[in-house]
Amino acid sequence: MDEIKIIEIIKKTLKFSNKNVVKGIDDDCAVIKIDENFYLVATTDMMVKKTHIPSILTPYEIGRRILTANISDIASMGAKPLAFLLSISLSKEEANELFIKELYSGLDEFSKLYNCPVVGGDTNKGDELILSGTALGITDNPIYRRGEVGDDICVTNDLGRVYCALHLYYKLKYKKISYKEFEKLCQKYPKIFEKLKRPVARVKEGLLMNKLINGCCDISDGLGKEITYFKNFEIHTDKIFKLIPEDVVEFCEAFDLNPIKVALNSGEEFELLFTTSKFNKVKNTLKNYSKVHKIGKIIEEGQFIDGEEFHGGGYIHKW
Amino acid sequence: MDEIKIIEIIKKTLKFSNKNVVKGIDDDCAVIKIDENFYLVATTDMMVKKTHIPSILTPYEIGRRILTANISDIASMGAKPLAFLLSISLSKEEANELFIKELYSGLDEFSKLYNCPVVGGDTNKGDELILSGTALGITDNPIYRRGEVGDDICVTNDLGRVYCALHLYYKLKYKKISYKEFEKLCQKYPKIFEKLKRPVARVKEGLLMNKLINGCCDISDGLGKEITYFKNFEIHTDKIFKLIPEDVVEFCEAFDLNPIKVALNSGEEFELLFTTSKFNKVKNTLKNYSKVHKIGKIIEEGQFIDGEEFHGGGYIHKW
Numbered sequence: 001m002d003e004i005k006i007i008e009i010i011k012k013t014l015k016f017s018n019k020n021v022v023k024g025i026d027d028d029c030a031v032i033k034i035d036e037n038f039y040l041v042a043t044t045d046m047m048v049k050k051t052h053i054p055s056i057l058t059p060y061e062i063g064r065r066i067l068t069a070n071i072s073d074i075a076s077m078g079a080k081p082l083a084f085l086l087s088i089s090l091s092k093e094e095a096n097e098l099f100i101k102e103l104y105s106g107l108d109e110f111s112k113l114y115n116c117p118v119v120g121g122d123t124n125k126g127d128e129l130i131l132s133g134t135a136l137g138i139t140d141n142p143i144y145r146r147g148e149v150g151d152d153i154c155v156t157n158d159l160g161r162v163y164c165a166l167h168l169y170y171k172l173k174y175k176k177i178s179y180k181e182f183e184k185l186c187q188k189y190p191k192i193f194e195k196l197k198r199p200v201a202r203v204k205e206g207l208l209m210n211k212l213i214n215g216c217c218d219i220s221d222g223l224g225k226e227i228t229y230f231k232n233f234e235i236h237t238d239k240i241f242k243l244i245p246e247d248v249v250e251f252c253e254a255f256d257l258n259p260i261k262v263a264l265n266s267g268e269e270f271e272l273l274f275t276t277s278k279f280n281k282v283k284n285t286l287k288n289y290s291k292v293h294k295i296g297k298i299i300e301e302g303q304f305i306d307g308e309e310f311h312g313g314g315y316i317h318k319w
Numbered sequence: 320m321d322e323i324k325i326i327e328i329i330k331k332t333l334k335f336s337n338k339n340v341v342k343g344i345d346d347d348c349a350v351i352k353i354d355e356n357f358y359l360v361a362t363t364d365m366m367v368k369k370t371h372i373p374s375i376l377t378p379y380e381i382g383r384r385i386l387t388a389n390i391s392d393i394a395s396m397g398a399k400p401l402a403f404l405l406s407i408s409l410s411k412e413e414a415n416e417l418f419i420k421e422l423y424s425g426l427d428e429f430s431k432l433y434n435c436p437v438v439g440g441d442t443n444k445g446d447e448l449i450l451s452g453t454a455l456g457i458t459d460n461p462i463y464r465r466g467e468v469g470d471d472i473c474v475t476n477d478l479g480r481v482y483c484a485l486h487l488y489y490k491l492k493y494k495k496i497s498y499k500e501f502e503k504l505c506q507k508y509p510k511i512f513e514k515l516k517r518p519v520a521r522v523k524e525g526l527l528m529n530k531l532i533n534g535c536c537d538i539s540d541g542l543g544k545e546i547t548y549f550k551n552f553e554i555h556t557d558k559i560f561k562l563i564p565e566d567v568v569e570f571c572e573a574f575d576l577n578p579i580k581v582a583l584n585s586g587e588e589f590e591l592l593f594t595t596s597k598f599n600k601v602k603n604t605l606k607n608y609s610k611v612h613k614i615g616k617i618i619e620e621g622q623f624i625d626g627e628e629f630h631g632g633g634y635i636h637k638w
Contacts, residue, residue: 001414006442009416013423016431020401021438030438032402032455040359042438044453046406048445082339083351087365087451095320095638097328104332112335119340119349119361122451123325125638126367132406132441132451134363136351319414319444 002318027144028073028217029137037140040082043073049129054169054196059099061197062131063106069220070135071114072201072270076218077144078210079137081116081203086133089126114203139210145229146215147275147298153233154279156202156271156290159223159240160248160259163266164189165196167255191247199270205290206272212282216274224264224312226273227303234304235296240264243293321637346463347392347536348456356459359401362392368448373488373515378418380516381450382425388539389454390433391520391589395537396463397529398456400435400522405452408445433522458529464548465534466594466617472552473598475521475590475609478542478559479567479578482585483508484515486574510566518589524609525591531601535593542614543583543631545592546622553623554615559583562612 011025022039023031029041047053047066057065067084074081086107094100104118111118116135147153168189172182186193206216217226223240227233237260244259252259275298276282283292303310330344341358342350348360366372366385376384386403393400405426413419423437430437435454466472487508491501505512525535536545542559546552556579563578571578594617595601602611622629 001416003442006409006414006419009419010423010440010442013420014427014430014437016427017436018434021436024436024438025440030402030404032438034353040401040455042402042404042453042455044404044406044439044441044451046408046441046443046451048408048443050446051444082359083349083361085349085361085363085453087363089365089367089449090325090638092638095325097320100325100328101332104329108333108335111333115337117336117340117343118333119343119351120363121329121344122363122365123322123329124365124367125370126449127369127447128445130408130445130449130451132363132365132449134361134404134453136359136361136455319409319411 023142023144028076031142039139039142041074041077041079041137041139041142042134043070044132044134045069045073046130046132053129054166056169057197059102060106063103064110065199066131066133067107067110067114068199068201068270069268070133071116071203072218072220074135074137075201075203075206076216076272077137077139077142078206078216079139079142080207081114082136082138083119084111084116084133084135085120086118086131087122087124089124089130091126091128094129114201141210143210143213143216145217147230148214148277149298149300151214151275151277151298152279152294153230153235153275153296153298154282154292154294155223155243155273156205156292158243158245159219159263159269159271160244160266161192161195162268163262164192164248164251167257189247189251191245192251199268201270202272202290205286208285208289209274209282212278212285213274213276216272219269219271219273220267222265222267223273228312230275230298232299232301232303233296234299237306239293239295243295342461342463347395350461358458358461360393360396360398360456360458360461361453362389363451363453364388364392365449365451372448373485375488376516378421379425382422383429384518385450385452386426386429386433387518387520387589388587389452390435390522391537391539393454393456394520394522394525395535395591396456396458396461397525397535398458398461399526400433401455401457402438403430403435403452403454404439405437405450406441406443408443408449410445410447413448433520460529462529462532462535464536466549467533467596468617468619470533470594470596470617471598471613472549472554472594472615472617473601473611473613474542474562474592475524475611477562477564478538478582478588478590479563479585480511480514481587482581483511483567483570486576508566508570510564511570518587520589521591521609524605527604528593528601531597531604532593532595535591538588538590538592539586541584541586542592547631549594549617551618551620551622552615553618556625558612558614562614
């Protein structure tokens with residue numbers, strides 16, 4: 001059983017809807033129409049300690065991360081954050097003042113950054129740390145996962161660092177390297193760990209380019225999975241290569257990794273993947289915030305990489 | 320460490336807010352002002368298998384229950400349900416088609432009942448079943464946990480059955496009774512199990528009495544805990560006794576329980592506890608839906624039961 005099959009069963013089973021629902025479970029956020037020019041967008045994102053939270057993250061970083069993961073979905077709709085709610089299940093290990101203070105300090109700091117107050121929550125006792133966030137946002141023009149034929153497909157900033165950071169983290173976890181070696185590598189590749197530990201959702205970018213783009217999603221499960229939401233596309237490895245920062249290229253050489261595969265499979269990057277016919281305008285509008293790179297185009301039919309059929313990538317939960 | 324202390328730490332740590340937030344984490348729902356006569360209310364409620372989900376509940380009942388627990392908070396604000404999101408963490412045990420279909424069928428059935436479509440979610444892999452729901456609602460007049468001096472304090476329908484059902488469930492779980500005896504008792508006290516297995520949120524009641532009441536909360540952790548949100552009150556055991564249905568009285572006699580304690584400590588009842596100066600109007604307005612009972616009054620100062628100081632009750636998580 002995998003995540004995709006489970007979501008299919010869920011979609012088939014949930015039959016009830018009503019006229020308020022513009023978009024259900026098929027996009028980064030649900031979209032609820034409040035009136036003609038006013039839409040509420042809502043998303044929920046859960047982090048399970050064993051599956052999602054590398055033990056090298058501090059409680060402070062965990063707090064920022066759960067908020068960022070949710071806000072990134074709001075950003076990808078081109079919407080403005082409105083409010084955040086967090087339910088938490090704590091095991092005995094985390095049910096102490098220090099852990100809670102640090103976690104919620106991280107949350108508080110980033111809620112200010114995103115102008116998205118934490119307005120509610122629920123506290124529970126469980127066997128492992130689980131955080132479940134819900135972010136709400138508002139917009140007059142929700143942006144979906146789509147594109148027009150001929151649109152450029154673009155990505156903000158860069159991809160690959162999170163994959164590299166996790167690569168090292170798993171080497172440490174499965175004792176392929178010592179903690180001392182791990183620490184040395186952290187110092188050698190500081191930006192790689194920065195992106196894992198302190199990701200930022202591209203809220204300003206989403207808002208600024210709202211009227212200039214045709215479609216958008218955030219890169220949380222890896223470009224290789226997210227790109228398939230656009231259905232028909234051609235992308236090019238030489239262009240993807242321009243998304244990969246130099247330290248990632250160096251890292252890939254040192255650890256014998258394919259940098260293109262790294263870029264396609266690097267999840268929780270929280271960069272925006274979008275489609276537009278106004279690339280230069282977008283580039284100019286975002287120039288003080290983020291770089292933008294073209295990686296391909298929306299086409300009539302098919303999914304291609306360098307002219308060959310595209311076979312995907314990215315992360316899918318399996319049981 | 321207990322839940323109350325944790326919530327205190329969280330409230331102290333979360334400093335950021337903005338002008339949209341009318342109510343933060345101090346009520347059944349957060350309240351966000353959209354415009355003069357339009358408020359969004361939002362709540363999140365998590366169920367952890369070991370802590371919250373008796374194994375006698377079917378997946379279908381679990382699905383209905385997580386929705387009802389969340390919608391009950393919307394009802395207590397006097398608001399109209401708008402949409403629901405569900406994040407879920409599945410262990411290997413639950414990651415199968417039958418379980419998922421049943422769970423989401425229960426959810427779908429009740430989302431129709433409450434006119435509250437399920438619009439989003441997140442699916443994860445974990446060590447135990449955890450469901451985290453978020454319900455959104457709208458209202459022109461959010462009702463808080465409060466009352467005016469002199470207000471009647473009232474409760475809808477009845478209290479006590481859930482406590483009794485769990486009392487038997489724990490006898491079964493800790494092998495004080497056999498499964499056969501348990502089944503016999505289920506047949507002897509059918510309404511007791513009905514209330515545990517198929518609770519309903521009082522949405523219509525909340526909406527109908529919105530303009531007639533001064534304060535409201537739902538009874539999810541037990542009357543003994545919820546009543547303290549009203550700060551200053553006197554309640555009377557003879558009046559509380561009228562809330563207790565006959566089968567609960569019988570059950571208490573058979574199992575040597577104090578029915579008043581049962582009524583004060585019975586959680587997840589999802590009845591509404593409210594304050595009003597218009598008791599007769601409320602009673603008349605709800606007559607086709609729910610009974611209402613007075614149990615006491617809001618006073619100037621202090622918390623009393625039968626003239627004695629009140630020492631609380633209800634459920635609090637402890638680590």
